[in-house]
Amino acid sequence: MSPLIIISSLLALFSAFLNIRAILLGKAKPHRTTFFIFVLINSLAFASLFAQHDTVAIYLAFFNAASLLIIFLLSLKYGMGGWAPLDIVCLLIALVGITIWKFTSIPMIALYSAIFADIVSLIPTFKKIYFHPKTEVWEFWFIGFLSALLNLLAVKSWDFNSILFPLFLTIANLVTVLLIIRKHLFSLIPLYQRGKP
Numbered sequence: 001m002s003p004l005i006i007i008s009s010l011l012a013l014f015s016a017f018l019n020i021r022a023i024l025l026g027k028a029k030p031h032r033t034t035f036f037i038f039v040l041i042n043s044l045a046f047a048s049l050f051a052q053h054d055t056v057a058i059y060l061a062f063f064n065a066a067s068l069l070i071i072f073l074l075s076l077k078y079g080m081g082g083w084a085p086l087d088i089v090c091l092l093i094a095l096v097g098i099t100i101w102k103f104t105s106i107p108m109i110a111l112y113s114a115i116f117a118d119i120v121s122l123i124p125t126f127k128k129i130y131f132h133p134k135t136e137v138w139e140f141w142f143i144g145f146l147s148a149l150l151n152l153l154a155v156k157s158w159d160f161n162s163i164l165f166p167l168f169l170t171i172a173n174l175v176t177v178l179l180i181i182r183k184h185l186f187s188l189i190p191l192y193q194r195g196k197p
Helices: 003-024 032-051 057-078 085-103 107-131 138-153 160-187
Strands: none
Touching: 003 057, 003 138, 032 057, 032 085, 032 107, 085 107, 107 160, 138 160
């Protein structure tokens, strides 16, 4: 296994630990819909690897699914959202993407469907962060960004379909970090650049 993949996997586990700790300390309030969909996607990925008798990626898939399940279960008590119309619509749309992903026999369509489901699952969290940025810890998403970036760098075949999923994860985590810290970044801009005297 590539050293980059090993480091990426360890970072992913560490980021999950950070988020669980932040939730228990009241510093993070994960969105229930987002993490429910994350649990579904990662559990199905683990089940698929198990069925294929995978002996490498299955361990990371298991720990990912387990840590996301813990975060989702904590979100039931400490999280936000889940029953708003947007949440329900995103859940239903993501379920369609997950269904296509699992039951299509065309790898390219399966890949795009999985990414589509992930994108939709992030919409409720993006909305929550926009209005309540202090309900997330940026470190969790930043370490997720680093993990995804290392995963991207570990890709051996740089064709579009091979890099698409790790590239998506890299961008998604970075966008989430920027959403969380945007007010701090904005405060660093000199007043004259904001059109103020």
